[in-house]
Amino acid sequence: MTEPLIKVLETPNPDAHMFRVNEMLIPSGTVEFKKGDPLGNSPLASQILTIPNIELILIAPRFITVRKKDTVQWDGLADMITDALKNFLDSGDMAVFETPNAESDEDLTELEQKVLQLLNDDVRPAIAMDGGDFIYHGIEDGIVQIELIGACGSCPSSTATLYNGIQNLIMEEYPEIKGINQIFNS
Template sequence: MPKIADIEDTPNPNAVKFTLHEPLTWGITHSYENAEQAKDDALSCALFDIKHVSNVFYVDKWLTVTQDGEADWPALVRLVAVPIRAAPAAEAQSAAAVFAARTSIAALSEEDQTRLDAINTMLDEQIRPHLKNDGGDLHVVGLDGNQLSVHYQGACGTCPSSISGTLRGIENLMKSIEPDIQVVAV
C-alpha cells in the first residue's frame, strides 16, 4: 500500500498533487473526468465516491485529484488520503504491456508515425516533465495533416493557463520541427 510522501498545491487552484513512496503504476497513465469513466478502476471509483472530486489522474508515484471548487481543501485532502493509502502498489508489469499502453494513435502512415515519434520525443523532453511536476500531463490523441490534437490530463485538464499560455508554448515548440503545425486541445 502506497504511503503519501508529499502533498502539493498545483497551479490549478482546484487540484492537489499527491507524491507517493511506492508507484501505483509503471508508466501507465490513468485519467478520469467522471465516475462513469472510472468504473473499472477501484482507486478512482473510491475517490469519485467522495463528494466534490471531479477528476482523478495518476501515473507511477503521483496522483492528482481535482475538485469542483466547492470543497475545503484541508478537509478534502484528509478524505482522499484514505483510499490512496488503501490502494495496492503497482505489481511488476512487462515492458510489452507498458509499451502497448503508450501506443495511442492507430492507422498512421509510416511518414506520420515518424512525425509523431519526433513530436512525442520533444514533448517527453521539454513539456511533459513540467506538466507532471504540476500534477498533470498531456496525451496526443491525433495527428491529422498539420493538426496535432492533445488532451490535457490531471491538474492541467481544468487549469486556465493550459488552454491559453501552455498550449501556445507547445505549439511554438512544435513549430521548431514542423513550421506549419497547429496544436489544439480536445
C-alpha cells in the same frame, strides 16, 4: 513493510492537488478517471471518486492528481484523500488492473513520431511536475491535436501553457507544423 509516505502538493490549478507517494502505483504512463466513468478496473479510482465533491483522478506511477468541484474549498478534502490513499496503499491492491495501450509508433508518420518524441522528452516531464499529462491525438492538416488531462485539463493557465509554450516549441522544431489545437473531452 515501510509506512506509505504521502506528500500533498498544490498545482497551478486551484481545483487540483497532487499527492506524491513513495510506492509504485502503475508501471508507466497515466490513467484518468472521472466521476461517472466505469471504475471496475481501478480500485484506487473507485475509493477516491466516492469522496464527496471529487470530480477526477489522474493516476501516474508515483502520484495521483485529484480535482475537486470548483464550488467547494479544499478544507478537509485533502485529508480525506490522504486517508483514502493511505488505506489503499496499505491494502496492497493494484491501482489499475489494466492500463490502456499506448498508440504504437508504427501507426504514426515520421513527423508524428518526431513530434511525439519531442512532447514525451520536453513537455510530459514539465506538466507532470504540475500534476498533469496529455493525450496525443495526432496531426490534422499540420495542426497537432492535444488533450490536456489531470490538473492541466481545467487549469486557468493551460491555454497559455499550450499555445505560448508547447505550440512555440513544436513549431520552432518542426516548421511544417502550423499550430496546435486543444481537444476537450468532458
